[in-house]
Amino acid sequence: MKKESTPYHHGNLRRALIDAALDMIAEHGVKSLSIREVAKKAGVSHAAPYRHFKDKEDLLCAVAIEGFDMVIQDTLKRFERFKDAPLSRFHESGLAYIDFAAAFPSHYRVMFASGEHNISEDLDKRSNEAFMILYTSIAECQEAKLVRPLDTFELAMAAWSIVHGYAMLVIDGFIKDPSERLKYVITNALYFGLRHE
């Protein structure tokens, strides 16, 4: 029953706007999102959002940053359960990534819908950070002789590609039945390979 700190008119408009945007993205997709409707949903005038975000892109950027922070935190938290098991960590990083995309599709869509001009420095920092988690977990597997001694960076790209591709295909509806089983097939396929014998 702790009272929220409401230092201004609205309370915390910035957060309310982000939440409203997320709701509306979940309902009608990101492409038809309008600042004006977001403002209306948050109960403020159509120009109020511009006190908290430079423009529409800036609002979406905030959502994307939040999304990256969420995956990063969740992945690191999962890692705690696999202290000295690099392979499990590697596998878990893939699962965490896929689970996040499934659980927060609105965030995920925005994170990678930036498309051409995601020039935000903060956002770039986050995506690098997320990638480095994957990179490090592979490097540790290599040290433990669990993963082939190929270029770590390239292998991390491959791992990122497969989980990102799967997440996108699921979110965009190209994969219709994202079962738990399929998720494990995806994350294991890269490790064990498709080749016979």
Next chain:
Amino acid sequence: MKKESTPYHHGNLRRALIDAALDMIAEHGVKSLSIREVAKKAGVSHAAPYRHFKDKEDLLCAVAIEGFDMVIQDTLKRFERFKDAPLSRFHESGLAYIDFAAAFPSHYRVMFASGEHNISEDLDKRSNEAFMILYTSIAECQEAKLVRPLDTFELAMAAWSIVHGYAMLVIDGFIKDPSERLKYVITNALYFGLRHE
């Protein structure tokens, strides 16, 4: 020097509009694409496009369909060079996919930017067709005992995921140096697997 068939006022406005759209997507991205600018670039009034496309989505849908047709045709053409080499065909299907995305990023972006509501039946048919090429090439590898006898559908999903993910990450700028070498690492990684020994 064959004269084009120009049955109407403009000649072939439908095609001109698609080409104009592709040019503008290549320049400024798909999200800022406007029907009105497309029309202007094609030299017609702002409402003319609606004689050829139901709405903006319909125009983008046409681009997406064209894209799928292009990959499909290119892949099948490449297959001719590997008549009885299922593994080469499988590998080539991945390369064709990645090459297409790199060569025609505007098409590719639209193909998968449809996002939530790509309810077009024609488009769905094409994406299934493209997927089936991958599926079949894997099935043939399994018959030849070159690929593990796991569920073909699931393995095809894995293969699609890795090439699609890579293509998206490159197009969206998350992978900065899409070298030829990296492309081969990606397409081979899934087949050989990351595991040591």
Next chain:
DNA sequence: TTTATTATGTTGCCACCGTAAACATTCCAT
């Protein structure tokens, strides 16, 4: 050949959008 029909393109319109500017209100530090 003339005429009717259809395919295509234009003009004008409306609601909505992003966002900048000017103004109003509330908070906080002095």
Next chain:
DNA sequence: ATGGAATGTTTACGGTGGCAACATAATAAA
């Protein structure tokens, strides 16, 4: 209490998707 900074509102402008009414050109029917 007061003055400035932070926050929210109103108004305004150009651009956008898309519909309706109109104009014209190609084609089919007579």
